[in-house]
Amino acid sequence: MTIAYWSVLFMGLFPYVAAGIAKKGFEGYDNASPRQWLAKQTGFRARANAAQANLFESLPLFFAAVIIASVANAPQNRVDLLAMGFVVARIAYLVCYVANWPTARSIVWLAGIACVTSLFFQI
Secondary structure: OOHHHHHHHHHHHOHHHHHHHHOHHHOOOOOOOHHHHHHOOOHHHHHHHHHHHHHHHHHHHHHHHHHHHHHOOOOHHHHHHHHHHHHHHHHHHHHHHHHOOHHHHHHHHHHHHHHHHHHHOOO
16 A cells, blocks of 8 residues: 555545544543533633544545546645645644634635645656
């Protein structure tokens, strides 16, 4: 399996890390109504939950980019490099979101989208 494919698997699971951060400690957590509980959270929990949503939202474009580049026989080393760049950017994105660093968050978000967009031009 290529690095890019491993990146797809990793990114498919990574939003759950943000979910875990949002629920960290489970203070007053209501498993019967988890979405309502999360909607009432503030601070790092609210930011982690927002990051979780954004991480899930970014998956379709990333998955499509890796698949299309692979099907089109794009140079594997470039596909792997761009996929890894996306992964690193999204990890940094979660850190910046939880830490409440909005400018840095926007910069790493842009870096991630640049990696995904670049994947489409490798064919």
